[in-house]
Amino acid sequence: MxxxxxxxxxxxxxxxxxxxxxxxxxxxxxxxxxxxxxxxxxxxxxxxxxxxxxxxxxxxxxxxxxxxxxxxxxxxxxxxxxxxxxxxxxxxxxxxxxxxxxxxxxxxxxxxxxxxxxxxxxxxxxxxxxxxxxxxxxxxxxxxxxxxxxxxxxxxxxxxxxxxxxxxxxxxxxxxxxxxxxDPAIKKQTKKTVIVLLAVCISLYVSMRFVSSEVAVLIATLLGCGVGVTIPDAE
Incomplete structure (x- = not known):
């Protein structure tokens, strides 16, 4: 082909x-x-x-x-x-x-x-x-x-x-x-995607109580990436 x-x-x-x-x-x-x-x-x-x-x-x-x-x-x-x-x-x-x-x-x-x-x-x-x-x-x-x-x-x-x-x-x-x-990520890795999104949302909400919104976004992004890398892909 x-x-x-x-x-x-x-x-x-x-x-x-x-x-x-x-x-x-x-x-x-x-x-x-x-x-x-x-x-x-x-x-x-x-x-x-x-x-x-x-x-x-x-x-x-x-x-x-x-x-x-x-x-x-x-x-x-x-x-x-x-x-x-x-x-x-x-x-x-x-x-x-x-x-x-x-x-x-x-x-x-x-x-x-x-x-x-x-x-x-x-x-x-x-x-x-x-x-x-x-x-x-x-x-x-x-x-x-x-x-x-x-x-x-x-x-x-x-x-x-x-x-x-x-x-x-x-x-x-x-x-x-x-x-x-x-959308494509949810279809392929529903559980993993939801967990990552929850980690980002929760960490962003908590971080904004202690630091500026800009720093909170960076913290939430890094934590979300860390969670995404740690969780194994679904078989």
């Missing part, structure tokens, strides 16, 4: 189109929020180019609004994006024959959404190429920058994103991602 594969840059662009539609709404919201805290259109664009992380950019805007110190903003952004190290390492084996600069390029532009598209292709036994992955990542990158700039331009006429419910856009996106990721 002929091996299925994703090889060309154009195929990577096509695979990214559903992600582009999602980025449009979230990116516009991020741009509007950026303008609402006093950033210029250029500063919003520069943040998207350099940071390129939806959740982190929303957090940065929130911390700017409360005039948090720069050191705290940098540390928080680093912690929030720390998961990208894990995602990059998990896909590195698929590009082991590629030059270092190619792997750096793939890892630098890898996001939650593009990682999901890439791993779905791997799970379906498609052979993927670095060129296809560049098409996927670069399309998402440009779509995010364009969407946030559009939002920043609209922000001049929409000073309060709460008017359109845009402040809830990021929560809605991650809720959707959560459902899509958990």
């Amino acid at each position: 002929e091996e299925r594969g994703y090889e060309t840059f154009r195929e990577g662009v096509s695979a990214c189109l559903p992600t582009v539609l999602g980025y449009a709404g979230i990116g516009i919201a991020a741009g509007v929020v950026g303008r609402s805290v006093g950033l210029s259109v250029f500063q919003v664009a520069l943040m998207s180019i350099l940071v390129y992380a939806g959740s982190a950019q929303f957090i940065i805007c929130g911390m700017l609004a409360i005039q948090a110190p720069v050191s705290a903003i940098i540390l928080t952004t680093f912690l929030v994006n720390l998961r990208h190290f894990l995602m990059s390492m998990s896909v590195a084996s698929h590009f082991s024959d590629e030059p270092l600069i190619t792997n750096i390029g793939i890892g630098s532009l890898l996001t939650d959404e593009s990682y999901g598209v890439l791993m779905t292709a791997v799970a379906n036994d498609y052979k993927i190429s670095s060129v296809w992955t560049h098409g996927l990542n670069i399309t998402a990158y440009l779509a995010w920058i364009g969407s946030t700039v559009a939002g920043a331009l609209l922000g001049s006429w929409i000073p309060d994103p709460n008017m359109l419910g845009l402040d809830f856009a990021l929560v809605a996106m991650f809720a959707g991602l959560f459902v899509l990721q958990v």
Whole structure:
């Protein structure tokens, strides 16, 4: 049987189109929020180019609004994006024959959404190429920058994103991602998935009584991972 594969840059662009539609709404919201805290259109664009992380950019805007110190903003952004190290390492084996600069390029532009598209292709036994992955990542990158700039331009006429419910856009996106990721896991490993979810929820609830919500999320995540690794898979 002929091996299925994703090889060309154009195929990577096509695979990214559903992600582009999602980025449009979230990116516009991020741009509007950026303008609402006093950033210029250029500063919003520069943040998207350099940071390129939806959740982190929303957090940065929130911390700017409360005039948090720069050191705290940098540390928080680093912690929030720390998961990208894990995602990059998990896909590195698929590009082991590629030059270092190619792997750096793939890892630098890898996001939650593009990682999901890439791993779905791997799970379906498609052979993927670095060129296809560049098409996927670069399309998402440009779509995010364009969407946030559009939002920043609209922000001049929409000073309060709460008017359109845009402040809830990021929560809605991650809720959707959560459902899509958990549903298959529950079908395959119902008992294990439920135990992990309970461990995360309980540890988060308890931790928030003693530490900040950001630290509580990290604690709950680590405990959830620990429980998931410890519990054996169902036969």
